[in-house]
Amino acid sequence: xxxxxxxxxxxxxxxxxxxxxxxxxxxxxVEMKKVMIDMLLDELPTELEKMEKLTRDAERGELGSVxxxxxxxxxxxxxxxxxxxxxxxxxxxxxxxHLDQVPDLMANLxxxxxxxxxxxxxxSERC
Amino acid sequence: xxxxxxLDRPIRVLLVEDHKMNQMVARKTLERKWNDIQVTIADNxxxxxxxxxxxxxxxxxxxxxxxIMDGYETTEYxxxxxxxxxAAIPILAMTAHAHISKDQKFRQxxxxxxxxxxxxxxxxxxxxxxxxxxxxxxxx
Numbered sequence: 001x002x003x004x005x006x007x008x009x010x011x012x013x014x015x016x017x018x019x020x021x022x023x024x025x026x027x028x029x030v031e032m033k034k035v036m037i038d039m040l041l042d043e044l045p046t047e048l049e050k051m052e053k054l055t056r057d058a059e060r061g062e063l064g065s066v067x068x069x070x071x072x073x074x075x076x077x078x079x080x081x082x083x084x085x086x087x088x089x090x091x092x093x094x095x096x097x098h099l100d101q102v103p104d105l106m107a108n109l110x111x112x113x114x115x116x117x118x119x120x121x122x123x124s125e126r127c
Numbered sequence: 128x129x130x131x132x133x134l135d136r137p138i139r140v141l142l143v144e145d146h147k148m149n150q151m152v153a154r155k156t157l158e159r160k161w162n163d164i165q166v167t168i169a170d171n172x173x174x175x176x177x178x179x180x181x182x183x184x185x186x187x188x189x190x191x192x193x194x195i196m197d198g199y200e201t202t203e204y205x206x207x208x209x210x211x212x213x214a215a216i217p218i219l220a221m222t223a224h225a226h227i228s229k230d231q232k233f234r235q236x237x238x239x240x241x242x243x244x245x246x247x248x249x250x251x252x253x254x255x256x257x258x259x260x261x262x263x264x265x266x267x
Contacts, residue, residue: 039151
C-alpha cells in the first residue's frame with residue numbers, strides 16, 4: 001500500500017514528519033529539540049514493537065493502552081497518517097469494534113515508521 | 128491576560144505523568160515561563176500520593192491513563208483520603224482523551240479542570256494561574 005501525506009510540510013525537506021509542534025515546544029532551544037528527537041528515536045520503535053505483539057496476541061485492552069500512549073509520541077512526530085491510524089487502533093481496541101481493521105492500521109504504522117525515523121535521524125544530525 | 132500568581136514565593140507544581148517526553152516538555156515549558164517554578168515529577172499516581180504525604184503543592188497536573196494507579200483513582204484518593212490541605216490542592220487533568228469534556232468524568236472524581244494533550248502552552252499557563260490564585264484566595 002502506498003501512503004502519501006497530503007498536508008504540506010513546513011520542514012521543507014521532509015515528507016514523513018512535521019516538527020511544527022516540536023519546534024513550538026522547544027521554542028528555539030536546540031539542545032531540547034535534539035533530546036526530544038533522540039527520545040523519539042528510542043521510544044517510537046519500542047512502542048511500535050509492543051503494539052505489534054499485542055495485535056498478534058489479540059490483547060485488545062493492553063493494545064488500547066499502549067496506543068493511547070503512542071498518541072503523545074506521535075504528536076511530536078507530526079505524521080498525520082500515523083496519527084490517524086493510531087487513533088483508530090486505540091478506538092477500535094477499546095470499543096472492541098472493527099477489530100478486523102486493526103491489522104491494516106498497524107501495517108500503516110509499520111510502513112511509515114521507518115521513513116519517519118530516517119527523517120528524525122537526519123534532523124537530529126542537523127541539530 | 129496577565130499571567131502572574133498572587134503569591135510572594137515560587138509556586139510548586141506536582142506533575143503526575145508516565146510519558147517521559149511529556150514529562151520533559153511540560154517541565155521545560157513551565158520553567159521557561161516561570162523561572163523560579165518548582166516542578167516535581169511522579170511517574171504514576173501511587174508515587175504522587177507518596178510525595179504528597181511529605182510535601183505540599185500549589186497545583187497538581189494529572190495524566191489520566193497511567194500504570195499502577197491512574198489519574199481518576201489518584202484524584203479520588205487525594206480528595207477523600209488525604210489531609211485537608213492536600214485534598215484542597217487544585218488538580219488539572221492533562222489528557223489525550225479527546226472526549227474528556229463530554230463525559231465530565233473528570234469532575235466526578237474531583238478534578239477541577241482539564242488540558243488536552245498535546246497541550247497548548249498558553250492554555251496551560253492560564254489554567255494554572257487561574258486555579259493557583261483561586262486556591263490562594265480560599266486559603267486567606
